[in-house]
Amino acid sequence: MKGQGLFAAAIALANVELIQAHTFIWGVYVNGVDQGLFNGIRIPAYNGPPPRGYANSPVKDVNSIDIRCNVMGDHQNPYTIKVKPGDNLTLDWKHNNRTKADDIIDFSHHGPILAYLSPDPPKENSFVKIFEKGKYEEGATPFAPGKWAISSELKSNNGHMNIRIPAGLKAGFYLLRGELIALHEGDARFDQNPIRGAQFYPNCVQLEVLGDGTVELPEGVSFPGAYKVSDPGIHHDVYCSTKTTSLKVPCTTTYQIPGPTVWSGAWPDTTKVEVGAQLGPSTATPWSRWISKSVVTSATIVGGSAQVIGTSTYQASWSANYVTPTPVA
Ligand SMILES: [Cu+2]
Numbered sequence: 084m085k086g087q088g089l090f091a092a093a094i095a096l097a098n099v100e101l102i103q104a105h106t107f108i109w110g111v112y113v114n115g116v117d118q119g120l121f122n123g124i125r126i127p128a129y130n131g132p133p134p135r136g137y138a139n140s141p142v143k144d145v146n147s148i149d150i151r152c153n154v155m156g157d158h159q160n161p162y163t164i165k166v167k168p169g170d171n172l173t174l175d176w177k178h179n180n181r182t183k184a185d186d187i188i189d190f191s192h193h194g195p196i197l198a199y200l201s202p203d204p205p206k207e208n209s210f211v212k213i214f215e216k217g218k219y220e221e222g223a224t225p226f227a228p229g230k231w232a233i234s235s236e237l238k239s240n241n242g243h244m245n246i247r248i249p250a251g252l253k254a255g256f257y258l259l260r261g262e263l264i265a266l267h268e269g270d271a272r273f274d275q276n277p278i279r280g281a282q283f284y285p286n287c288v289q290l291e292v293l294g295d296g297t298v299e300l301p302e303g304v305s306f307p308g309a310y311k312v313s314d315p316g317i318h319h320d321v322y323c324s325t326k327t328t329s330l331k332v333p334c335t336t337t338y339q340i341p342g343p344t345v346w347s348g349a350w351p352d353t354t355k356v357e358v359g360a361q362l363g364p365s366t367a368t369p370w371s372r373w374i375s376k377s378v379v380t381s382a383t384i385v386g387g388s389a390q391v392i393g394t395s396t397y398q399a400s401w402s403a404n405y406v407t408p409t410p411v412a
Contacts, residue, residue, distance in 0.1 A: 105139050106188040106242070107153070108261060108286045109181045109367075112173035113166055115356045120181065120363040123164035125287045127153035128397075132382060132389035133369035137179055141265065141282030143273045145317070148399040151205065151306040152260060152287035154374055157399045159408040163289040168252045168296045171356045174198075174261045174288070176242035181365040187242040192265035192282070193218075193231040193321045195340045198246050200300060203256040203289060204402055210260060211303035213349035214246055217316070218338040228321040233263050245353040248290075249346075251298035256405050259288040260306070264341070270320035274312050281317045289408070298348060309342050316341035 107127050111118045127139040142149045149156065166172065177185045195217035199210040220230035228234075237244060244261055263284040273280030285306070310317060316339045323334040369384050379397045382389040 105137070105141065106176045106178050106263065106284055107137075107139055108174050108288065109177040110175040110361065111164055111288055112175065112356065112358045113164065114171050115173070115358045117359060117362040118164050119162075120365075120367065121160070122162040123160050123289045125152050125156050125158060125160055125289070127286060128155040128372075128374040128379075129370050130375060131373050132380075133384060134387055137367065139284075141284055143277070143280050143282060145273075145283070145310040145312055146307050148307060148401075150283060150285060150310065151399075151401075152258065153285050155397065155399075156285070156287055157401045159406065160289055161408050161411045163256070163291045163408060165291050165293055166248050167294045168248050168250050168292065168298075170248045171354045172246040172248065172259070173356055173358055174244040174246060174259075176237060176244060176261075176263070176286075180367070181361060183241060185242070187238045188233060188263070188265070188284075190234055190238065191267045192263070193228045193234045194264045194266040194269070194281070195316070195338075196232040196237055196244055197262045197264070197340065197342065198244070199260040199262070199303070199306075199342075200249070201258050201260065201303065202300065203258045203405060205258060205306070206403075208302050208305050208308075209300070210306055210309065211300045211346045211349075212343050213249060213346055214353055215340045215342075215345055217340040221336070226322045231266075231321070233265060237263070240355075243355075243358070245355050247350040247353050248292065249298060249348050249350065251296040252292050253296045253299050254292050254294055257290045257292055259290055261286050261288065264317070266317075266319050266321045269318060270323070272312050272318050280312070281319070301346060301348070303346075304343050314341045315339050 108124050130138045130140055178187055179185055198214040200213050201209040216232035218229050218231050222229040265282040268279040269281040271279035371384055372381050374397055377397045378394050380394050381392045
């Protein structure tokens, strides 16, 4: 009984985490011009029926296909965002709604933010890192986490992540893979303790690059494949890492962002752009499809409650060739 009680408590804690903390991209601005709610974005699968909040789970298994573009990241968005080399993109990470009041992500989620670019669809070693920011200030006292790109910057910057399309990039279809890695449980390894471990929030945006650029992306990395659970930037204790040397246990004082180095063809700095008016609603329509333990449930939502139509097993299916998304009827 005691064991069962502990198990139930662990589930309750896990559920709290699922409901409270999470974030994905709700919109993209191109040179400050909003492209509209969820347009071009492969929305991660929700965990349960409305109205539980927009609760997408973190991806925790770096060897899973979900690390590529999140759960259901193979499902295309009907819309593709048109950009040109040199354009400044602002990815709008939000939690419950697309307003200034939104909390973006729970304050406990310290960690780096990253962006990769790949031709669409991705191939072996096709994801090229174009942006990263990790820890930029040490904690002042023992066990203080210091300042991190997610908790100290993205969160206070209204969830805006600035990305710039590489100069001269060849025209074509691409996936922009934005990512947050939350390390508040990163002192544990997921393969040794699946309840804990670093939390990954990848989210892909469909882009069509226009123009007469000639620059091709170099060889990159694969997702899955780029990360290992033992990487020092993934198995990392944010509360140990501090410049203070009085701790009894040896602590890492530097943080190494996981994955490859940023491509030399990417912009050395990304530009923060003033964004214009938001296009479309700031709240999402309640969803009618969600996923739990690889089971996809479809429902109709009547008066806020879900009536299940059917279930199926989710298996990611990535096409080897580019497929034009089906427009919304
Ligand atoms: Cu979380």
